[in-house]
Amino acid sequence: MxxxxxxxxxxxxxxxxxxxxxxxxxxxxxxxxxxxxxxxxxxxxxxxxxxxxxxxxxxxxxxxxxxxxxxxxxxMRAASLMTSPTGVYGIQTLAALLHLLPERDPHPQLFDGLETLLEHLNAPQLAGPLMVHFELQLLADLGFGLDLGECAATGTTAELIYVSPKSGRAVCREAGQPYADRLLALPAFLRGRDHHTELRRADRADIVDAFSLTGYFLHRYVYEPRSLDASPAREGFVDAVKRALAAS
CATH class of the missing domain: 2.40.50.140 (Nucleic acid-binding proteins)
Structure with a gap:
């Protein structure tokens, strides 16, 4: 062979x-x-x-x-990745995430996302949103994709600001307001059906909300059922992105 x-x-x-x-x-x-x-x-x-x-x-x-x-x-990217905290933690985070996949199972969208991320890991303003999109794609490839395109309660595509922790679906402001304390925040750069094709800039608050969102569903659907913990590198990467955004 x-x-x-x-x-x-x-x-x-x-x-x-x-x-x-x-x-x-x-x-x-x-x-x-x-x-x-x-x-x-x-x-x-x-x-x-x-x-x-x-x-x-x-x-x-x-x-x-x-x-x-x-x-x-x-x-040969490795040397340049070692020059920034987001590069160092980013490649470790990506390797740990991809290790969750079955061996020899093709995932072309994740491969393309990996290539794109590696080209931008030293630019935190881009690396943060790209990593969130990568985690969303990983969830989808593992069979746990989130539906962020329309409100689970009303079907509207306007004012989507929450995500249901039970269904992984978006919830609009009006429908979600009575249950706001039980819902997850949906950051602006992930709203709408085109969130996966259009890379939008995110501020520090959006990044915090986005990684809380993907982290919640990774824990619920992937880590907890396998009795695993998230890689410590992920926390290091998120902290590095937050520090860079706070300083910009």
Whole structure:
């Protein structure tokens, strides 16, 4: 068995004295693992850093084996990501989120979102909203998508300012006002059906509300059923974005 493609490095772990197990995200084959022989050499260690994009050849005798990777560096982003808190925490957060996916299950929209985020992680004003959109897409790909396009109670698309914690659907101001203390805030940059296609700027308050929203549903639908905790890097990323927005 063999395939050739491109992938973004998420993580490595040691295997024996000279090799590593490489975890990558690919567009067509999802999250994929393989052994890199000699991956602990000084030359290879520089290439096998999270965030770098590499050309890959995967080989195995049968399809369900771990297999081996031959790696060719293409886009070396890791060094630049280490220059900012949002870059450092961001790549760790993304790797932890993608680790929630089944192996070898294609998620092309998440791959595209990952590429876009990696290009903007050092710009907190963009990285914050992009990460929120990434978490929303992850929830959708795992079968827990939120419906933020119209009010769950009235069907209106106007004044959507709440989200029901039970249904994950938007609620308008009029319908939600009597229950405001039990509803989640829907930040302005996520309102409407086009929230996933139009990147809108968000202020500090919106970012806090947005990560509270996605964090609530990640905990409810993903982490709690699997007896997992969110990666500490996520909190570090959110704090870094908030500090940057407060200073701007």
């Amino acid at each position: 063999q395939w050739t493609g491109e992938g973004i490095i998420l993580a490595t772990r040691k295997l024996g004295e000279t090799s590593v197990i490489l975890e990558v995200m690919t567009r067509d084959r999802g999250r994929h693992l393989g052994v890199v022989r000699g991956g602990r050499s000084r030359k290879m260690q520089a290439a096998l850093q999270p965030g770098n994009e590499v050309g890959l050849v995967w080989r195995a005798r049968i399809d369900d084996q771990l297999g081996t990777f031959t790696v060719e560096p293409q886009v």
